[in-house]
Amino acid sequence: MLNQFSRTELLFGKEAMDHLEGSRVAVFGIGGVGSYTVEALARSGVGIIDIFDDDKVCLTNINRQLIATRKTVGKYKVDIMKERVLEINPKAIVNVHQCFYSPENADEFDFSEYTYIVDAIDTVTAKLELIMRAKAAGVPIISCMGAGNKLDPTRFEVVDIYKTSICPLAKVMRKELRARGIKELKVVYSKEPARTPIEDMSISCRTNCICPPGTERKCTVRRQVPGSTAFVPSVAGLIIAGEVIKDITGVK
Template sequence: MLNEFSRTELLIGKKAVEKLAQSMVAVFGIGGVGTYAVEGLVRAGVGKFMLVDDDCICLTNLNRQLHATRKTVGKPKVEVMRDRILDINPKADVVTRQTFYMPEHARELVKPEYDYIVDSIDTVTAKIDLILNAKQQNIPIISCMGAGNKLDPTRFEIADIYETSVCPLAKVMRKELRKRGINALKVVYSKEEPISPIETDESSCRFNCICPKGTTRKCTVRHQIPGSISFVPSVAGLLMAGEVVKDLINPLKNI
């Protein structure tokens, strides 16, 4: 009988579809990259999710984040994305945690039952600790480097962190991971040189913050607000989803 994953089965086969349905993927960071990663995963047939993000949807998210609409502004990102997953696949198992990942949260948020971790967090400290914990527990992980201040979605590549270049975040991550003895990490990164944001008093979130009520990390505390556009973080997220699916159905290809 035909079902929502029949076309996928034509491409990868029944056993692979069954494997994806039983797989659990934890996605950390449900923003411009993370929402499209989740979208790609659930539509491919991944059946179990852990979604981790502390933010509520802001009006300024509408330009790039899949779950952001006028109706969802002000709502927790993890809850809105959970509802979207279940609209696509009502059989999916979705756990949400509305919290910001920090080292002290590792024990409760990084669990051995995960089949894969998607890192779309935007802070270095959190990324490094998440990667370290994933590696310690032998959980496959893919990490997104900088997707802000970019305009060319064709410049994204998938590589090991130590094969990256150009991306400023990747440079920092290479240094910090090498110091911690991490010798390999699959990443999505862009070779496009970052564009300097054209910040004015009218366009700056730091001077005109409209973060919704309940936001724990307002943009006014951030060092820099990166520019963004619809078709760049979305591509990074879908590339991550593609790698996760390929690794889940053929784990021998995972780095």
């Protein structure tokens, strides 16, 4: 019988689609990368999706985040993302976690419940905690390295963290993971050298913050607010979703 996933089933087969329907994937970070990852997972038939993010949609998110529109500014990203997933697949189960994942709340989540974990967050401390917990639970994880300040979406690669180069975030992660005894980690990263954002205070979040009321972590606390585009983080998110889907089903 035809359904919304029939075209995918033509490539993967029914057994793989049944496997996806019974899978539970956790995505940490529903921004420029994570929002596209979640959408692709939903459109591929993943049955249970856990989404983690404490942020609200900001006007400055509209240029790159799937859930960001004029109508959604000020709303929690996880709520908008859940609504989109259920419009795609009403049978899906979407578990919303309106929180910023960190070592302080890591004990609240049982990683053994997940089939796969996606790291689409940009804080090193949180990324390291997430990776360590996933490894300890024996759950596959894929981590996204830096996607900001870049313009070439064709430069992304899927490799082990210790085979990365150029990306400053990957360099930090290699050092920290090596110190923690992590021997391997699948990542998506770009070989494109990061560009330096234009210093224009008239469009700087540092001097013109428009974060929605109630925002927990405002952009003004960042060391640098990166430039971004619609066509770079989205590609990273779709690549991640593809890796998750192929790994879960075993179809290459």
